[in-house]
Amino acid sequence: MICIRMYLAISLFVSLPAQASRDCTSADTTADMVYCASDDFRIADERLNAVYKELLTALDPEGREKLRNAQRAWLRFRDTNGEFAADVWRNGSQQAVVYYSAVTEMTITRTRELQKELEHRKDENESP
Numbered sequence: 001m002i003c004i005r006m007y008l009a010i011s012l013f014v015s016l017p018a019q020a021s022r023d024c025t026s027a028d029t030t031a032d033m034v035y036c037a038s039d040d041f042r043i044a045d046e047r048l049n050a051v052y053k054e055l056l057t058a059l060d061p062e063g064r065e066k067l068r069n070a071q072r073a074w075l076r077f078r079d080t081n082g083e084f085a086a087d088v089w090r091n092g093s094q095q096a097v098v099y100y101s102a103v104t105e106m107t108i109t110r111t112r113e114l115q116k117e118l119e120h121r122k123d124e125n126e127s128p
Contacts (some may be wrong), residue, residue: 032092037100044107051114058121078106 023035052071056064086099 010022018124024105026074032099034092034096034100036106037097041104044104048107048111048114050120051111055114055118058118058125071110074110078103078110 022035022039024032024039027033027036045088050065056067059067082099082103085102086095089095089098
């Protein structure tokens with residue numbers, strides 16, 4: 001687990017200088033692919049955090065605590081599952097790309113789940 005995190009950190013650090021010139025529609029080098037995959041994850045994670053925060057405000061204290069506990073457990077699962085998915089490329093050039101792709105997909109799915117819950121809560125509060 002520490003190995004993949006170190007690899008991801010190094011991959012991002014190495015790819016930072018040229019990030020302004022990245023064209024993710026035609027990423028053909030490993031550095032480009034890692035950058036684009038990590039950027040996709042960053043965007044998905046920002047959206048997840050926004051929906052999560054909005055849902056927190058719609059809950060009572062007990063609900064907020066339950067959501068926090070569920071989210072912490074889900075984050076551990078997402079990251080560990082991403083590491084497992086990337087293990088097929090252990091120490092390979094595509095390990096970081098596979099990791100970011102897996103956690104991005106899971107993050108998008110989780111955002112949809114929380115968004116549905118938020119909409120349900122809003123509908124519930126608006127009902128007479």
